[in-house]
Amino acid sequence: MQQFDSHQGVVAPLDRANVDTDLIIPKQFLKSIRRTGFGPNLFDSLRYLDEGAIGQDNDRRPRNPDFVLNKPEYSSASILLARENFGCGSSREHAPWALLDFGIRCVIAPSFADIFYNNSFKNGLLPIVLDDEEVAELFIAVKSAPGLELAVDLAAQTVIDNDNQRTYRFSIDEFRKNCLLDGLDEIGLTLKSSAAIKAFEARQRASSPWLYPEQSA
Amino acid sequence: MAKTLYDKLWDSHLVEQRADGSALIYIDRHLIHEVTSPQAFEGLRLAGRAPWRVDANLSMPDHNVSTDRAERAQGMAGIVDPTSRVQVETLASNVQAYDIPGFSMDDPRQGIVHVVGPEQGATLPGMTVVCGDSHTSTHGALGALAHGIGTSEVEHVLATQCLVQQKMQNMLVWVEGSLPVGVSAKDLVLAIIGRIGTAGATGYAIEFAGPAVRELSIEGRMTVCNMAIEAGARAGLVAVDQKTIDYVRGRPMAPTGQMWDKAEVAWRELVSDPGAEFDRRVDLDASALKPQVTWGNSPELVLPVDENVPDPAQESDPAKRESMQRALEYMGLEPGQAISDIQIDRVFIGSCTNSRLEDLRAAASIVAGHHVADSVKQALVVPGSGTVKQQAEAEGLDSIFSAAGFEWREPGCSMCLAMNADKLGPGEHCASTSNRNFEGRQGFGGRTHLVSPSMAAAAAIHGHFVNLQNHSEA
Ligand code: SF4
Numbered sequence: 154m155q156q157f158d159s160h161q162g163v164v165a166p167l168d169r170a171n172v173d174t175d176l177i178i179p180k181q182f183l184k185s186i187r188r189t190g191f192g193p194n195l196f197d198s199l200r201y202l203d204e205g206a207i208g209q210d211n212d213r214r215p216r217n218p219d220f221v222l223n224k225p226e227y228s229s230a231s232i233l234l235a236r237e238n239f240g241c242g243s244s245r246e247h248a249p250w251a252l253l254d255f256g257i258r259c260v261i262a263p264s265f266a267d268i269f270y271n272n273s274f275k276n277g278l279l280p281i282v283l284d285d286e287e288v289a290e291l292f293i294a295v296k297s298a299p300g301l302e303l304a305v306d307l308a309a310q311t312v313i314d315n316d317n318q319r320t321y322r323f324s325i326d327e328f329r330k331n332c333l334l335d336g337l338d339e340i341g342l343t344l345k346s347s348a349a350i351k352a353f354e355a356r357q358r359a360s361s362p363w364l365y366p367e368q369s370a
Numbered sequence: 371m372a373k374t375l376y377d378k379l380w381d382s383h384l385v386e387q388r389a390d391g392s393a394l395i396y397i398d399r400h401l402i403h404e405v406t407s408p409q410a411f412e413g414l415r416l417a418g419r420a421p422w423r424v425d426a427n428l429s430m431p432d433h434n435v436s437t438d439r440a441e442r443a444q445g446m447a448g449i450v451d452p453t454s455r456v457q458v459e460t461l462a463s464n465v466q467a468y469d470i471p472g473f474s475m476d477d478p479r480q481g482i483v484h485v486v487g488p489e490q491g492a493t494l495p496g497m498t499v500v501c502g503d504s505h506t507s508t509h510g511a512l513g514a515l516a517h518g519i520g521t522s523e524v525e526h527v528l529a530t531q532c533l534v535q536q537k538m539q540n541m542l543v544w545v546e547g548s549l550p551v552g553v554s555a556k557d558l559v560l561a562i563i564g565r566i567g568t569a570g571a572t573g574y575a576i577e578f579a580g581p582a583v584r585e586l587s588i589e590g591r592m593t594v595c596n597m598a599i600e601a602g603a604r605a606g607l608v609a610v611d612q613k614t615i616d617y618v619r620g621r622p623m624a625p626t627g628q629m630w631d632k633a634e635v636a637w638r639e640l641v642s643d644p645g646a647e648f649d650r651r652v653d654l655d656a657s658a659l660k661p662q663v664t665w666g667n668s669p670e671l672v673l674p675v676d677e678n679v680p681d682p683a684q685e686s687d688p689a690k691r692e693s694m695q696r697a698l699e700y701m702g703l704e705p706g707q708a709i710s711d712i713q714i715d716r717v718f719i720g721s722c723t724n725s726r727l728e729d730l731r732a733a734a735s736i737v738a739g740h741h742v743a744d745s746v747k748q749a750l751v752v753p754g755s756g757t758v759k760q761q762a763e764a765e766g767l768d769s770i771f772s773a774a775g776f777e778w779r780e781p782g783c784s785m786c787l788a789m790n791a792d793k794l795g796p797g798e799h800c801a802s803t804s805n806r807n808f809e810g811r812q813g814f815g816g817r818t819h820l821v822s823p824s825m826a827a828a829a830a831i832h833g834h835f836v837n838l839q840n841h842s843e844a
Contacts, residue, residue: 154522169693170689170693171568171569171668171693173668173806173808175787175806175808175809175810175811176808176809176810179810179814180787180788180789180811181789183405183789184405184434184451184453184454184456184457184789185453186408186409186412186456186457186460187409188409188521198809198810198814204796204814204815207453208453236689237569238568238569238572238602241568241569241602242504242806242808243503243504243518243787243806244406244502244503244504244518244519244520245405245406245520246406246409246502246520246521246522249520264569264572266569266572266602267572267573267602267604268504268518268519268520268604271519271520271523272520272521272522272523275520275522275523276522326390326391326392326536327390327391327392328388328390328391328392328534328536331390338417339522339526339534340417340419340525340526340529340530343394343526343529343530343532343534344529344530346385346386346394346532349385349386349394350385350394350396350422350530350531350532353385353396354396354423354531357396360636361496361633361636362629362632363494363625363629363630363632363633364398364494364497366425366623366625367425
């Protein structure tokens with residue numbers, strides 16, 4: 154996976170709760186069998202005024218000038234600020250792929266949907282949970298100073314707003330943190346436990362043989 | 371110590387508990403479809419890895435397949451959209467390359483993974499079941515620990531037969547009473563989501579229990595568990611009882627003979643122990659429920675059919691007010707408008723939530739002897755699997771639907787997320803038995819109202835929503 158240790162960048166405010174994965178990347182783009190190329194269609198139905206299709210020339214499509222990522226001050230944003238339950242809905246990993254492909258490395262929100270949260274780590278996209286009040290404060294800060302940059306330090310578990318001299322701390326579980334910091338290959342790591350997996354299978358085959366139909370046939 | 375059902379399932383699949391709080395969990399069944407697997411197979415190939423245990427997997431295409439009979443008869447060539455076709459072809463070549471079992475598009479058993487798994491006995495009580503699809507929670511209705519995963523995890527399961535997990539918390543949703551006539555499992559789960567919200571169960575596994583859940587058929591329990599994810603829970607569960615055992619017996623992939631006897635004994639233990647502690651409990655009374663209709667772009671924006679669309683002006687929280695306003699604008703609804711006045715352009719009866727035999731029977735019983743309203747442009751019935759389709763046809767349900775002006779289709783996901791040709795046009799209102807009413811979910815600009823199969827059938831006939839409780843003969 155892509156490694157992540159620290160990052161500094163422009164934060165874009167997407168002032169919306171329950172941003173679902175259908176909104177992040179609509180289904181017509183899930184037909185791609187690749188992991189890349191989703192960036193131009195990130196938030197497709199919010200970003201463009203027409204209906205998007207796969208393989209289109211997106212530069213020729215009418216853009217929604219009111220959408221935050223279409224505003225010049227946020228065109229280079231790499232941190233997204235959103236409200237609660239970000240990433241709810243489908244399990245599509247295309248959602249973090251699209252955010253990353255656009256250039257987003259962190260999403261800050263008061264809460265995330267479970268599968269999206271999990272999928273993000275697998276790809277080096279850091280989801281950061283801050284309190285409601287802290288997120289509200291950041292929304293005010295970024296709206297009053299568009300183009301505001303934040304500095305994220307994963308090892309220290311901090312988000313620093315240098316303009317306002319504020320440091321926000323976030324929590325994250327150890328396993329995910331280490332995987333991200335080291336850019337670990339999780340499958341390789343699990344395969345180191347091959348002996349334990351085989352031992353489990355031997356035990357289960359004895360106790361629940363119906364789960365191994367080749368044996369019961 | 372008294373354990374919950376979730377605790378038992380977790381403990382019995384624990385391969386390794388790690389010091390950092392993560393755990394390695396063994397996966398008994400991995401279901402695979404064409405949308406979330408191509409990149410996982412590619413990853414496997416690039417790393418030079420092989421599947422750990424081929425026979426634990428079961429694959430089938432469902433999202434992109436055509437539901438049109440003539441197109442379906444042409445096989446791959448019948449998938450008109452080339453990008454959809456490539457995805458279905460990619461699945462076919464991947465499962466062939468790795469010798470993974472499954473049902474191809476023209477297999478009579480093909481269908482939506484979450485309908486086919488239980489139906490074939492590929493999902494059994496006590497299993498851990500995963501799929502690159504959030505509605506994998508459906509399988510929890512059989513007392514299995516089942517949840518959706520992303521593509522990286524699909525690759526992880528293929529390569530290791532395990533997942534790295536953090537244990538969830540336990541939530542109990544206890545439903546007293548009995549569902550009134552005209553009120554179904556779908557209405558129950560919509561009401562639960564309306565009550566706790568779409569993030570209400572984030573971080574939890576929900577066990578649905580109580581007299582009203584016991585009374586549900588296994589199919590009804592699947593409808594409820596299917597939408598556990600819509601309440602934020604990764605997994606939904608119902609304890610094993612006699613109905614579970616009866617449902618599983620005789621399924622093609624279920625154990626037989628002595629193996630069955632042994633399995634049955636073990637499965638009967640799959641209940642929460644008396645006195646087991648839950649981290650959160652929610653109580654509901656089924657007898658007070660009415661048929662539900664969603665009016666906004668989140669499943670939590672739901673109301674009983676006899677109520678009115680809410681007025682954002684009455685909402686004191688500014689963030690909520692704004693999201694209500696946005697929902698009403700997208701949905702083209704007026705504050706205070708009666709739900710029963712919402713005019714319907716299309717009707718979709720299908721999806722992994724409501725496309726099983728019981729659902730089709732319920733819809734057919736409303737439809738019989740009536741006709742789809744002139745104002746309704748299209749009414750689709752899409753059985754969840756080839757097996758459901760055959761059973762329904764054997765009962766003559768297809769003729770009831772066809773005579774009433776419904777289109778009787780081939781199995782697949784269809785208009786649930788409109789990856790194939792079945793979709794809403796901009797601004798069209800749909801009475802849909804699916805699970806998500808997100809913006810654009812059923813087609814660009816489409817307006818989805820989630821309802822039960824009977825409610826969708828009645829809406830098709832009347833051209834607007836009606837309270838089934840006042841329309842006994844529809
Ligand atoms: S029917 Fe709908 S929700 Fe179910 S698997 Fe298919 S697309 Fe997903």
